[in-house]
Amino acid sequence: MASKKNININLKVWRQKNAKAAGSMESYKLDNVSTDSSFLEMMDQLNEQLVAEKKEPIAFDHDCREGICGMCSMYINGRAHGPDTGITTCQLHMRMFNDGDTIFVEPWRSKAFPVIKDLVVDRSAFDRIQQAGGFVSVNTSGNTIDANTIPVPKADADKAFEAAACIGCGACVATCKNGSAMLFVGAKVSQYALLPQGKVEATERVLNMVRQMDEEGFGNCTNTGACEIECPKGISLENIARMNREYLKASLIK
Amino acid sequence: MAKSALLKSSLAKKYWMALTGLFLCLFLAGHLAGNLQLIFGDALQFNKYALFMTTNPAVKLLSYLTYISIIFHAIDGIMLAIQNKKARPVAYAMNNPSGNSSFASRNMAVLGTVILVFIATHMVNFWAKMHFSQMPLQKTTIEFQGMKNDFYITTDGGYVPVNDPAYVIKNKTEIYDANVNLKIKDAYKDLHKITFDFFRDAKWGLPFTIFYVLSMIVLAFHLLHGFQSAFQSLGINNKFTPAIKLFGKLFAIIVPLLFAIIPLYIHFTK
Incomplete structure (x- = not known):
């Protein structure tokens, strides 16, 4: 220094x-x-x-x-x-x-x-992946129940929170030698897959988000772990493994 | 959709890469156990083993699975490497990846290509000879009443004299009675001799020994990343992961090391 x-x-x-x-x-x-x-x-x-x-x-x-x-x-x-x-x-x-x-x-x-332009890149590919399934469909009729009425185990809530800490900056893609977006998608899939509210649409979500990720032209994960190191929010590779599990499960039952 | 997803999607390619890779790790362990007989067993034991490995139907099935795995692992790997290259059309002017990832993890495709070249060479020199060409048959010299005579050792544990006009060799290993043209016994292909001659060759023995040792170093790096990576690809990242990583490291060091010792042992004990 x-x-x-x-x-x-x-x-x-x-x-x-x-x-x-x-x-x-x-x-x-x-x-x-x-x-x-x-x-x-x-x-x-x-x-x-x-x-x-x-x-x-x-x-x-x-x-x-x-x-x-x-x-x-x-x-x-x-x-x-x-x-x-x-x-x-x-x-x-x-x-x-x-x-x-x-x-x-x-x-x-x-x-x-x-x-x-210069150092500005278009990261809307992340938005399109998110729109493909990175949400929970909620009926906003006015009598929506409070999320806290559904009990969530503390360990799951913590893991979901850690995944949700992703700010979608794209450092994972930038640093990955393959330009892979799997840490981002893994985090977004995980934050819902871990919670009861997200489990309802888990199958569709992971299939749609991965399909969108592939369509956007991101590379494939080779588990170098560079994304995890460079992620400003410390999103763990465990989230990619969870996405891999969810996707395998989803493609077998769907 | 799901069916095509399990073949074409980015994740599916990774599952197949992991499954074929792990199967090939099993193959490595089995192949090593067999090959170590070159050091710890005698020629007959090794040739018996070689005969078993080329004729047993269950082993045949496993060997076809191995060929398919090698081909699939290579083709899938090349496809992934091409896609990954395309995902970054403009390279960084300054890149410093050693700060965030290991050498092996970033060079799996290159390491794999070297291993593929090694496998091709190795199969031409041993596998193809064993399967397709006229191999020398295993002989032994027996001394009787001061006379030294050469005999073929037969698969039923018997002996047939070499250079005796009463017997002829047909179909590479079958010993026929020359007079009545009847097959009486089978001899062993002498893969042991082929292997020892290969690494003890006056001209090529040393270069091939070096090539084999270098290839095993490359294999070690490939396994160092590949073994634990396969589990991550299959979605296994839990409390067992530290143990998997440790086992992977030991596997990646011990298996190639023992493989490399075999040509070194043969070459330097002539």
């Missing part, structure tokens, strides 16, 4: 005008970056510099900047969300870097996540 308060860094950032244009890595120099700033604040600082130079600022996704929305992406120095674990890019701080470092910043790379 850097000992100096302010550092000077070199950046190599992917620039791409639009979805159809060919992109390339561009080099930038940024001085006086506070090691207390977050990675996104550093990007803001770079953009201010670019605007002052009358250049096009770098487009990148961000929203809550507190690690819960899943918007910020960026493949930094060959790692999803940069060189730290259990964090999103907004939670990555410049104290992780040293004076004079060259930092590579790239968008998520996946056929199913096409680049829209």
Whole structure:
């Protein structure tokens, strides 16, 4: 970690005008970056510099900047969300870097996540997987019963909660050598499969979500475990195993 | 839908990959147990075993399952590798995967290809010879009244003199009475001699020994990831997983190591 308060860094950032244009890595120099700033604040600082130079600022996704929305992406120095674990890019701080470092910043790379501009990718494939079955059909007639009236074993509730912690950021896809979305789909399948409310539609859900995942062009899981390591929410590989079980069961009975 | 899902979907490919892989692990254990007789048994014991393995109907069934598993595992693996490559059309300019995954897990396709080449070579040198070509038959030298004579050992435990015009060899292993043209006994194919000659060959013995040892190192890496990975693919990730992982590691080290010792033993004890 850097000992100096302010550092000077070199950046190599992917620039791409639009979805159809060919992109390339561009080099930038940024001085006086506070090691207390977050990675996104550093990007803001770079953009201010670019605007002052009358250049096009770098487009990148961000929203809550507190690690819960899943918007910020960026493949930094060959790692999803940069060189730290259990964090999103907004939670990555410049104290992780040293004076004079060259930092590579790239968008998520996946056929199913096409680049829209610079570092912004289209993650709507995740939405379509979710829409294919990642929900519980509830009759909203006005007399819907409270979820807590159905008893749930604490251990199951905890596991479902851990799966539901997925923020759909796509780091699993970005980091997987196969561009596989199975940690995401595994988490979404698990969070319902573990609960009595979700069991009713479990068979249809897993078949439909996996079918949609395959249609989107994501790769296949080879159990490298990279997704689990890079996931900012620590979603476990157990969820992929649960999806595999659910899918096997569903395809045998359906 | 479900029927096609069990053949075509991404998950189904993984199930088949896991099932064929685990079956091939069983095959490895059996093959190793048989091959260790090259070190711990004599020639006759090994040739008897080889005869049993090529004629027993239950073993035949298992061997066909093994061929199918190898072919399916390879084809399925290649298809998965191609799909996975397509899922990332633009590569990262900077990628640092060693921080989140093991070397073996990221290179299963490459390791598997090397193993496939090894299997092809291995089958040409031993399996094909055993099945299709005229093999030497097992002989033994018996000394009687100061005279040394060569005899074929027959499957019923008897002896037939070599180079005796009263007997002829037909259909590779059948010993016929030359006068009445009747089959009287069966001899053993000498796979033991073929194997020892192969690794003790003056020119090719050393290169093949090295090739076999290197292939076993590759197999070890393939198993190191593959064994435990098969259970995850089949949805088994529970309290037994640490034990499965440990067993997988031991299996991945011990089985290839013992396999590698066989050519080394044969080559360096000539």
